[in-house]
Amino acid sequence: MSFNVTILGSGAALPTAKRATTAQYIECNNRYILIDCGEGTQNQIRKFGLKLQKISHILISHLHGDHFFGLPGLLSTMNLLGRNQGITVYGHPELETLIRGMLEVGKNKMTFNVDFVPLQYKDEQVIFEDKIITISSFPLKHRIETCGFKIQEKPKEFQLDSEAIKNSGLLIQHYPLLKKGENIQLENGEIRNFEDYTFPPKASHSYAFCSDTKPYQPLIPSITNVDVLYHEATFTEADVERAKTTFHSTAKQAASIAKTAKVKKLILGHFSTRYENTEVHLSEAKTIFENTICAEDGLIVNLEKL
Secondary structure, eight states: OOEEEEEEEOBSSSOOSSOOBSEEEEEETTEEEEEEEOTTHHHHHHHTTOOGGGOOEEEOOOSSGGGTTTHHHHHHHHHHTTOOSOEEEEEOTTHHHHHHHHHHTTTOOOSSOEEEEEOOSSSOEEEEEOSSEEEEEEEOOSSSOOEEEEEEEOOOOOEEOHHHHTTSOOOGGGHHHHHTTOOEEOTTSOEEOGGGSEEOOOOOOEEEEEOSOOOOGGGHHHHTTOSEEEEEOOBOGGGHHHHHHHTOOBHHHHHHHHHHHTOSEEEEEOBOTTOSOSHHHHHHHHTTOSSEEEOOTTOEEEGGGO
């Protein structure tokens, strides 16, 4: 099992030779999730050796082009490659009309189902859940309706201590109960404490993605104590007024959000093309929150190795 975040695009507004626009590929316990899909995302997926057809969930934060213009091409390529498994796309209610219109105009029949799930922008909500992970959306504050996303592992099971179990009289049907942390009652009425036959569960991890947004205190409860936070940092403090008028954040403002939310690690991204590098972003952020890094295309963050 693994929990990896690969940055496919770390730039804002338009792609450059160095940075693609926003997209991230999440592998979490054999669940494959794409967050945002800027122009050329499918090329980035191939460039970095990731599994295109494994993606089952696509999360689109908002309807600015640098966050979804790559989606029609991605779905079209999946179709041309003969995909036969359905995919679920989460986004603004108008996204379905936009994407279906683009896909249908060429009169090409899709080989798989594309299900669109509309997001709401008032409260945090769980948009997907299974026995291992939960995906939530939460509102941000941008020029148009925008969501952030949080991916969380559910509490993991206790690990069996094979040596302790050996010759204990416990049966194989007791193992699932031990993994859940339940005591065992034998046929003779004897109670066996699960802690005597298990090791503590491995830690569960969480990742939060804050797409385009101004500094927004109401998002704090949604991201508090996450292991890794990605937060846009389009500008440095020299352009703080530009950040304000465009409803974006500076690196220092992103770091303040991370500090208040008590996250473990901060990734800055969505950098304006006006900057040649991110040295100032990083230095400004570190004055507030030391455990900060700047996103680069191809960066991989393993949440299990923090």
